[in-house]
Amino acid sequence: MSKLDDTDGYLIAPDPENQRLTKVVSGTDHLRNQIEARVIEERPLTIFLNRQEIVTAMTIGDYPKYLALGFLRNQGMLAADETVLAVDYDEELETVVVRTATETSYEDKLRRKTRTSGCAVGTVFGDMLEGLNEVVLPKTRLATTDLYALSAHINRTPSLYLEAGAVHGTVLCQGARPLVYMEDVGRHNAVDKIAGWLFSEGETAADKLLYTTGRLTSEMVIKTALMGIPVLVSRSGFTAWGVEIAQRVGLTLVGRLRGQRFVCLSSEERLIRDADPANVTDEDKKHRRKGAEQE
16 A cells, blocks of 8 residues: 555554644745644643643643543553543643543652653653563564554555644554554554553553654653553664663563564564565655654
8 A cells, every 4th residue: 555544453543634733834845835734732731630730741632531541641640440430621721631430649759850751741750760660571572564554554655644733643553453553642642652552541551562653762762661562663863771671670671663674672582583674565754753763
């Protein structure tokens, strides 16, 4: 399939035609020609857990309930077995209130804040490594035929990035099938939406992998491991601490996946090398992201 129209098999796919996510701005190009460009919208979203304000995130504004649930799950503020009574989103006030059956208070944790390397400046509350010692990831295997098929499928998927740029994408996958594709101005928001979807739908993470367009940083590795997903894949490169944490928890870390090439720096034993790279079609230049080209 040559056209960028492959959304088959997705449970949630990007919606680049959603006019609320972009706006048209007039300007000039390098030749002083008048142009109109679609640019990404950023909106504040304030997340409350019961009566306590937790954080205000800058986001493109789609799937606010998944973002709120996933952020709280990834911050350790919402247990896997927590009973959520309601998730109330007020578009006018730009707030989401998550209401649980159990009374909560995270004053001490909120005082311990780490700003991460996320493109839109992610925030992690408390000890970044909290909970990793208890993580035991499943031994789920990944065939390289599936890895190559995923990359090709995701590259054919219409997305906000291809329409307007300035966003990162994260895709929850199972085998060779991409399931849930989220985009946002920061990769941490995109992965939080995935976590929120898993929690909301009661889906298991053990047989899944996470594909991201962004760097494989410590934050991405930690969130993936805490979600219970055993494999993290990216088009982009690695940070040293991200690799170190992945090796510590036994997370399979695959980066620089473009066309025939990839690099695995952690838990290579999960890979089933059943594909001959020489038989894999190289990636079309129109799919290549600027950051990946510089890796």
